[in-house]
Amino acid sequence: MPNKAHAVDIGDRIPAVGWFRRLKDHLATLGAVAAVIIVLAPLVAIFVYLVYKGVGSINWAFLTQTPKPVGEPGGGMANAIVGSMVILLIASAMGVPVGIGAGIYLAEYGQGKFGKVIRFTADVLNGVPSIVIGIVAYAIVVLRQKHFSALAGGVALAIMMVPTISRTTEEMLLLVPGSVREAAYGLGIARWRTTLSITLRTATSGVITGVMLAFARVAGETAPLLFTAFGNQFWNLNVNQPTAALPLQIFTYAISPFDEWHRQAWAGALILIILIVGSVAALRVVSSRGMMKGAG
Amino acid sequence: MENRSLQMPDVNRDKDISPPRLSIVRSASVIRPTSDFRIRLADESFHAAMLVCGVAVIALLGLIVYELISSSGLSIHAFGFKFFVSQNWDPVNDQFGALPFVYGTLVSSLLALIIAVPLSVGTAVFLTEMCPRMLRGIISFLVELLAAIPSVIYGLWAIFILVPILRVHVEPWLGRYFGWTGLFEGAPFGIGMLAAGVILAIMIIPIIASITREVMTAVPRQQREAVLALGATRWEMIRVGVLRNARAGILGGVILGLGRALGETMAVTMVIGNRPEIAKSLFAPGYTMASVIANEFSEATGDLYLSALVEIGLALFLVTIITNAIAQLLVWSITRGTPARANAQ
Numbered sequence: 001m002p003n004k005a006h007a008v009d010i011g012d013r014i015p016a017v018g019w020f021r022r023l024k025d026h027l028a029t030l031g032a033v034a035a036v037i038i039v040l041a042p043l044v045a046i047f048v049y050l051v052y053k054g055v056g057s058i059n060w061a062f063l064t065q066t067p068k069p070v071g072e073p074g075g076g077m078a079n080a081i082v083g084s085m086v087i088l089l090i091a092s093a094m095g096v097p098v099g100i101g102a103g104i105y106l107a108e109y110g111q112g113k114f115g116k117v118i119r120f121t122a123d124v125l126n127g128v129p130s131i132v133i134g135i136v137a138y139a140i141v142v143l144r145q146k147h148f149s150a151l152a153g154g155v156a157l158a159i160m161m162v163p164t165i166s167r168t169t170e171e172m173l174l175l176v177p178g179s180v181r182e183a184a185y186g187l188g189i190a191r192w193r194t195t196l197s198i199t200l201r202t203a204t205s206g207v208i209t210g211v212m213l214a215f216a217r218v219a220g221e222t223a224p225l226l227f228t229a230f231g232n233q234f235w236n237l238n239v240n241q242p243t244a245a246l247p248l249q250i251f252t253y254a255i256s257p258f259d260e261w262h263r264q265a266w267a268g269a270l271i272l273i274i275l276i277v278g279s280v281a282a283l284r285v286v287s288s289r290g291m292m293k294g295a296g
Numbered sequence: 297m298e299n300r301s302l303q304m305p306d307v308n309r310d311k312d313i314s315p316p317r318l319s320i321v322r323s324a325s326v327i328r329p330t331s332d333f334r335i336r337l338a339d340e341s342f343h344a345a346m347l348v349c350g351v352a353v354i355a356l357l358g359l360i361v362y363e364l365i366s367s368s369g370l371s372i373h374a375f376g377f378k379f380f381v382s383q384n385w386d387p388v389n390d391q392f393g394a395l396p397f398v399y400g401t402l403v404s405s406l407l408a409l410i411i412a413v414p415l416s417v418g419t420a421v422f423l424t425e426m427c428p429r430m431l432r433g434i435i436s437f438l439v440e441l442l443a444a445i446p447s448v449i450y451g452l453w454a455i456f457i458l459v460p461i462l463r464v465h466v467e468p469w470l471g472r473y474f475g476w477t478g479l480f481e482g483a484p485f486g487i488g489m490l491a492a493g494v495i496l497a498i499m500i501i502p503i504i505a506s507i508t509r510e511v512m513t514a515v516p517r518q519q520r521e522a523v524l525a526l527g528a529t530r531w532e533m534i535r536v537g538v539l540r541n542a543r544a545g546i547l548g549g550v551i552l553g554l555g556r557a558l559g560e561t562m563a564v565t566m567v568i569g570n571r572p573e574i575a576k577s578l579f580a581p582g583y584t585m586a587s588v589i590a591n592e593f594s595e596a597t598g599d600l601y602l603s604a605l606v607e608i609g610l611a612l613f614l615v616t617i618i619t620n621a622i623a624q625l626l627v628w629s630i631t632r633g634t635p636a637r638a639n640a641q
Contacts, residue, residue: 021529028531032426035418036435039505042498043442046453053456101349109343110350118350120624121357127552127620128360128613129559131586135593135609139363148594159356166353190335192342220446223561223586227594247448247562254452255566262456269449276444 054270057263063271067233067249073260077268079235080244081275083150086237087229087245088219090154095161096211102162103169103207108195110170119170122163133159134224142228150236150243153229157218164217168210172203212280219276222247246272364610370603379607385572385588387596392604394611396572400489400582401612404564405557407493407578408500413550415497416504417539423505424512425534436509443502451566454495459486459567462494467579481577485569490578492568496560500553507552511545511630512538548626555619559612561586585612 061076068075102122106115137156142148176199184194200207222245225231230242231252246268253265371379375392382393423436463486470480515538523537539546569581570591585608596602 017527017529021532025529025531028421028534029426032418032422035415036422039415039419039442039501040435040438042453043438043445045457046445046449049453049457050449098349098352101346102353105346105350109346115350118353121354123624124617124620125353125357125360127555127559127616129561129586129616131559131561131589132360132364132609132613132616135367135589135606136360136363138593139367139606140359159360162353162356166349191339193338195342216444220448222446222448223590226590230594247446250452251448251562251566254448254455265452269452272446273449276446 050266050270050273053263053266057267058270062264062267066235067264070258070261075264077244077246077249077264077271079232080246080249080268081271083229083232083236083244084219084246084275086239087150087153087157087225087243088215090151090239091157091161091218092211092215094154095158095214096165098158099162099165099211099214100169100207102166103173103210104195104200106166106170107173108199119167122166125159125163126167129223130156130160130221131223131226134226134228137224137228145240147240148228148230148242150229150239150241153225153243153245154239156224156228157221160218160221160224161214164214165211168213169203169207172206172210173199175206176202216276216280219279220247220272222251246275360613364606364613368603368607368610370600371607374600375604379604380611383572383574387592387598387601390598390600392600394585394604394608396574397583397585397588397608398611399574400492400568401558401584401586403578404489404492404496404568404582404584405554407489408496408557409550409554411494411497412501412504412553416501416549416553417508417546419501419505420508420512421534421539423509425530425538436506439502439505442498443506447499447560447562448566450495450499451563454491454563454567458495459491462486462491466490471579478576479578482579484579485581487567487569487581488579489568489575489582492564492582492584493578495563495567496557499560499563500557503556504549504553507549507627508542508546511542511549511627514545514631515541542630544626545630548623548630551619551623551626555616555623558619559586559616561590565590585609 061074062078063076063081064078065074065076066079067077102118106119109115110118133156137152137159141152141155145152180202181194181199184198185191189198225245225248229245229248231248232242232244236243250265250268250272253261253268256262371392375382379392380394380398382391383395384391384393385396386392419435419439423432427435463484467480467484467486467490471482471484474480519537519541520533523533528536564584565587568584568587570583570587571581572583572588573580575582589605589609589612593602593605596605
């Protein structure tokens, strides 16, 4: 008899989902869908406005001329686009090798306590606000040189690249199966050679993706450049002089009271997004050809 | 060349066997011809070079701490702890108190959390528990795209689109119905604390959502099945079986978002109004620690002024480091045991 009672009990409960519980269930679903819509709305709005406001202001002059004085129409951001590239080049030249090296250390030698310390430090460094990194670059470069420079901006951005690149490089190298390394050792290849020519090569595409993510992240950074690269209204290719950068120029124009400058800020923002997305996509296409077959 | 063509097929064939790794690798490096001095020298110098790069990461953090402390010494000596409780920010008379900036940073970040947390958790719930598989990839890609937009572009968009919307539609409505709370009082400028909170919320949603999603995915499937077997509805299953188990990790994600919001500079600077005042109303302009550095650092005349700004930077640095460390520990406590992360450990 107890058996039967038990069965009845369960049978009673399963279909008896009361209207209130069902209502709550539906409301929760509705709420989740609404959350997604609200979250995606700004994204759509930002891209629509970037294109809508930016496309009309991009023309040949915008891409080839330097800024005109206030009140004069025309002019462009050519110096800022080139300046950004110079700063990013400096940053990559310093940040990428160190970041990849640290990543190799973590993946190949960093199993012990010291590796743990570095890993934690990198994560901490990743969370340091970019404006604080700007202060540090100001203290170590600008104060010594006595003036703002592209070099100082590059140093600031390089500091930001290192932790991101080292952590992604480590993750990508660890994806390469141990048997690959062992096969190399079995053939009598030295450990350093194995790391560089076998492990790193197998993981190339992943490592490059990590580098590009770091690159894209710092390419749009403005705060650390405010008092390092500083900005410049004229052409400048000397890395020891104040240099214009695209994000800085967008900031200056956006908070100005002039309609003409607002228009150019939108155009600059569109160019910035295109450069970021474009460079990431381009390198992905190049690096995905013929590599990353062994890992994944 | 011949060498390489020999290796590659082996590599591919061995791929799915995956034998135990480290111990064998280590012993292999011992067995190999240790007599060859040049190989050992090359190995050791490569190891040393990589070690230098690793140490550089620690050195960078040390450098940041050292520069911040040494450059803010002047202000620390002049004002001591009073620096953070004084409201008086008067560069002309060399009087510096950072309370309005601390207040602005805290209020704008908390406001951002209040807006962002329910939306992020809702998005994560939808993505892990309700979403048709086809949509899942697209939506999570779009949410992550939000994280890739530079801060200055958020600021630009906020100035020209968000602020007018707040001024014309949202703030008058809030003032009419909730003005009695005192939080929504005064003329609706659009620019102010509320605008800063909203734009910060938009910026931290991707972080909180992606971490919440990660920890929710880490909750074992059996938990869900067990709760469903007890006759729960889907929402009850999510609440009892998933959210409750993942709450430490979700909290970690929220704190990580908070860390980002505290240090965020450009977008906030562009919409918060930049006035060092403490006002109860969220419509009023404010100022944050990061934005006062951004606005005044390159124009700061006088050593004490500069030093005071660096001290604000130091405080910001310490606060974000502590929040991030707490967040990391919380997230690790949830995701450590799952297969997805096992590779990365």
